Amino acid sequence: MRREIPLLITGIVGVVFIVSYFIPHWPFSQMNNWFSDxxxxxxxxxxxxxALNLLMVSSQKIARKAEGWGYAAVIIATFIMMVGIxxxxxxxxxxxxxxxxxxxxxxxxxxxxxxxxxxxxxxSASYRAFRARNVEASLLLVAAFLVMLGRVPVGDMVTSFxxxxxxxxxxASWIMNFPQKAGQRAIMIxxxxxxxxxxxxxxxxxxxxxxxxxx
Amino acid sequence: MKTRTIExxxxxxxVISSVWAYxxxxxxxxxxxxxxxxxxxxxxxxxxxxxVWILIRTLQDKLVGRRIVFLYIxxxxxxxxxxxxxxxxxxxxxxxxxxxxxxxxxPGSKVLISFDYDPASAPELQxxxxxxLGECIERDLDMIVLGLWPMGPQQxxxxxxxxxxxxGLTEQDVVYGEDFVNLGYQAGGEFVIQRMGSSFESMFKSxxxxxPYQDLPIIKNVKNFSNIDYSVxxxxxxxxxxxxxxxxxxxxxxxxxxxxxxxxxxxxxxxMGTLEKPGQLVGLMGGMSGAAEIEKLTNLKGKATxxxxxxxFAHVIVIAFIIIGNVAYFRGGRKSKLKGE
Numbered sequence: 126m127r128r129e130i131p132l133l134i135t136g137i138v139g140v141v142f143i144v145s146y147f148i149p150h151w152p153f154s155q156m157n158n159w160f161s162d163x164x165x166x167x168x169x170x171x172x173x174x175x176a177l178n179l180l181m182v183s184s185q186k187i188a189r190k191a192e193g194w195g196y197a198a199v200i201i202a203t204f205i206m207m208v209g210i211x212x213x214x215x216x217x218x219x220x221x222x223x224x225x226x227x228x229x230x231x232x233x234x235x236x237x238x239x240x241x242x243x244x245x246x247x248x249s250a251s252y253r254a255f256r257a258r259n260v261e262a263s264l265l266l267v268a269a270f271l272v273m274l275g276r277v278p279v280g281d282m283v284t285s286f287x288x289x290x291x292x293x294x295x296x297a298s299w300i301m302n303f304p305q306k307a308g309q310r311a312i313m314i315x316x317x318x319x320x321x322x323x324x325x326x327x328x329x330x331x332x333x334x335x336x337x338x339x340x
Numbered sequence: 341m342k343t344r345t346i347e348x349x350x351x352x353x354x355v356i357s358s359v360w361a362y363x364x365x366x367x368x369x370x371x372x373x374x375x376x377x378x379x380x381x382x383x384x385x386x387x388x389x390x391x392v393w394i395l396i397r398t399l400q401d402k403l404v405g406r407r408i409v410f411l412y413i414x415x416x417x418x419x420x421x422x423x424x425x426x427x428x429x430x431x432x433x434x435x436x437x438x439x440x441x442x443x444x445x446x447p448g449s450k451v452l453i454s455f456d457y458d459p460a461s462a463p464e465l466q467x468x469x470x471x472x473l474g475e476c477i478e479r480d481l482d483m484i485v486l487g488l489w490p491m492g493p494q495q496x497x498x499x500x501x502x503x504x505x506x507x508g509l510t511e512q513d514v515v516y517g518e519d520f521v522n523l524g525y526q527a528g529g530e531f532v533i534q535r536m537g538s539s540f541e542s543m544f545k546s547x548x549x550x551x552p553y554q555d556l557p558i559i560k561n562v563k564n565f566s567n568i569d570y571s572v573x574x575x576x577x578x579x580x581x582x583x584x585x586x587x588x589x590x591x592x593x594x595x596x597x598x599x600x601x602x603x604x605x606x607x608x609x610x611x612m613g614t615l616e617k618p619g620q621l622v623g624l625m626g627g628m629s630g631a632a633e634i635e636k637l638t639n640l641k642g643k644a645t646x647x648x649x650x651x652x653f654a655h656v657i658v659i660a661f662i663i664i665g666n667v668a669y670f671r672g673g674r675k676s677k678l679k680g681e
Contacts, residue, residue, distance in 0.1 A: 146591070154538070161535040162542070165528030172527060217550025218524065220497060228494055233459040240460035244654070248413045249406040252661040256669050266666075270659055276602070276629045278427035279652035285428075294430050301609055310610045 132330045139328035180204065268304075272297045373422060380423040387415070387653075391660045398668050409661055416653035425649055433615040435633040437623025438597035440615070441570050442472070447480035449569035450562065452594075454584065455485060455492030455499075461576035461601050462495060467631035467644035468599040469499035472572055474507060474640040477514055482558050484568070486523040486544065488532060488579045493524045493548050506640065517547075517556045524548030529579035533587040537565055565592040574599040581608050581621070589620045596620070599634075602627025 138160050145153035183197035191197075210223040218225075257263040274280035275297020284292040326332035363369075375383065391412075394404055445451070453472060457465045476483045485496040504514060514520055523544040526532045535543045540562055541553045554560050561567065571594045575581045581598040585608075588594045598621050600608050605626030613619030625634050628651055631644030 158535065158538055158542070161528070161531040164531040165526065165535070165543070168527040168529070168531075217546070218493070218548045225494070228491075229498070232491075233462070236459040237462065241463075244417070245410045245413050248654075248658045248661060249409045251658055252409050252665040253406070255662050255665065257666055266662070270662075273655045273659060276627065277652040277655050278429055278648055279656060281428055281430055292430070294432070298432055298434075301606065302612070305606055306609045306612070309607060313610055 128333070128336055131336055132333070136328050136330060139324065143328075176204070268300055272300055275300075374424045375422050377424065380425055383419060383423075387412075387657075391657075391664075395664050395667065398664050399671065401671065403668055404664075412657050412661070413654060416657040417650045420649035420653050421646070423649060427648055427652065429629075429632050429636050429645065429648065431633045431637055432630075434612060434624040434626065435630050435637065437612075437615055437618060437621075438472075438572065438599070438625055439475070439623070439634060439637045441572075441595060441597045441622045442475050442479060442481070445479065445481055445569055448482060450482045450484060450558075450567060451476050452565075452568045452571040453483060453485045453496070454571070454573045454575075455487045455496045456489045456580045457495065457574060457576035457601075458489055458491040459495070463643070463647070464601050464628050464631060465574045465576060465599055466495060466499055466502075467628070467642050468625050468634055469495065469574055470503045470506075470642055471631070471634040471638045471640050472574075472599075473500055474503040475638045477503070477507065477509065477519075478638075483520045484523065484559060484562070485521070487525045488529060488583075489576075490525045493522050496522055503640070506642070517551065518558055521556050521558045522548045523559075530583040530587050533579075533583060534591070537587070537592040539564055565594045568594060571596045572599065573597075575604065576601050577604060580604070581611075585611050585620045595622055597623040597625075599625040599630065600627075602629075605630070 141153060141156045141160060145157040149157075180201060183200045185191075186197040187194045187201070207224070207227060210227060214222045214224050255266060255269070257266050271293070274283075275293040275295075280293030280297070289295075323332060327335065394408070397404070442451070453469070455469065473483060483500075485493070487493040487496065500514070500520060504510070523540075524547060526543050528535070528543075532543050540559065544553060546552050547556060565571075565588065571584070571588065573581050573584045573596060575584075575598065581596075581600055581604070584594075584596055584598070589596050589611075598608060605624065608621065608624060611620040612624055613621075625631060628644050628647060632648045635641050635645050
């Protein structure tokens with residue numbers, strides 16, 4: 126029963142979602158709404174599970190004095206601080222309250238700093254690894270140069286002598302709107318076909334790996 | 341001098357300059373401080389010459405390490421903030437499509453804006469949000485905002501605060517609950533969008549301040565997407581524009597414009613048509629250049645326009661280092677000697 130019940134739920138929900146797309150009327154519309162609400166509830170619960178998991182993993186790291194356990198202590202301390210201050214504000218969000226202050230003056234600068242570092246690594250990685258090894262890589266390199274220059278005003282400045290419509294930004298737009306878009310659509314169609322077949326296998330109970338257990 | 345000592349000196353200099361910049365910002369020391377055009381030109385020539393010097397050293401098989409690349413990127417990003425070089429910002433059809441969606445609306449129309457990003461993507465998406473909200477205020481449109489990302493609603497509040505301050509408006513000019521409402525965050529991704537198709541209230545019983553849905557005049561008559569005139573999605577990943585297109589546009593027929601990070605924008609291009617014949621998206625703002633373009637259209641020049649010079653410099657530096665790296669690659673008989681140090 127541990128496997129049959131989840132398979133049954135998956136099958137029923139999957140079929141209802143498919144049918145309600147083509148027949149958006151009662152009872153399928155109502156069932157669709159129920160299942161959508163359930164999904165939101167389950168996902169909200171998953172946030173709690175995620176938070177609990179984070180606390181447990183971090184606590185175990187501290188207990189074992191594993192490498193980097195100091196960071197785990199910081200995680201737990203800041204987690205408790207954010208949750209505590211958040212709940213102390215009462216129901217609903219309050220601007221300029223403690224939680225908002227922490228968000229604006231701690232979370233945002235820290236998060237932005239972490240992400241900003243990526244720019245430096247991308248530059249370094251491009252310098253070390255972006256090579257014209259063969260025809261395909263060379264094409265990619267040339268396209269990257271054109272798009273990088275076309276996406277910033279300096280590209281148009283250096284091609285300002287060209288007629289309007291043939292400047293660097295126009296070239297970048299053309300690359301994005303035609304070769305890039307065509308490639309993306311091809312990938313998307315492939316992914317969609319794969320999704321349809323995998324979804325059908327899951328709904329029909331043929332694919333069971335998501336239930337765990339290895340078969 | 342040992343590498344460790346050099347690193348410590350550079351780190352100390354960075355910390356001192358950061359503290360100086362921060363204290364100076366608070367006390368207004370740097371207000372209006374910009375290099376003159378001639379100084380800016382000298383800096384650019386020096387940068388170009390130093391890159392040529394690196395290229396020459398590379399040809400002599402003396403390769404630069406990644407720390408030099410980091411330094412150049414740091415300089416390329418920070419120095420342009422003090423330069424006064426006007427750059428022509430050309431508005432693409434993609435961004436014009438998003439703007440046209442707002443222009444076509446009558447005063448009092450309802451605009452739904454979904455903030456699906458967090459502070460990490462704010463440098464690219466926050467200027468777009470401010471420009472869109474500013475244009476909505478300018479055109480007297482009703483703004484309904486929500487977030488499928490937990491931090492989205494707070495970004496919306498900050499964007500509104502910023503744009504109201506820049507436009508010199510007060511809470512009496514943009515009345516909460518009448519001109520603007522923040523519905524807050526709702527977990528569920530695309531299922532939230534799907535449920536909103538039948539009932540907004542089922543997903544958002546109250547706004548993010550806790551006010552019941554029916555007590556908010558701006559939305560009490562909004563049942564579902566059929567009461568929304570235009571939607572804008574600002575997204576940095578999942579759930580985001582793809583989900584809004586697949587559920588909101590394809591299933592419920594909403595008119596959608598999007599703003600994406602530069603990394604994500606290429607994946608959304610397949611949904612675009614042309615300005616004359618829109619696809620599933622009426623328009624797309626991609627990355628900081630898209631943000632600068634919408635700022636130009638809305639006459640609300642902000643951080644995106646300011647940072648475009650830095651981005652120009654950074655792109656040129658990255659291209660220069662890729663060329664240098666390839667020179668090293670071909671000089672070394674196609675066996676790269678760049679070890680990362």
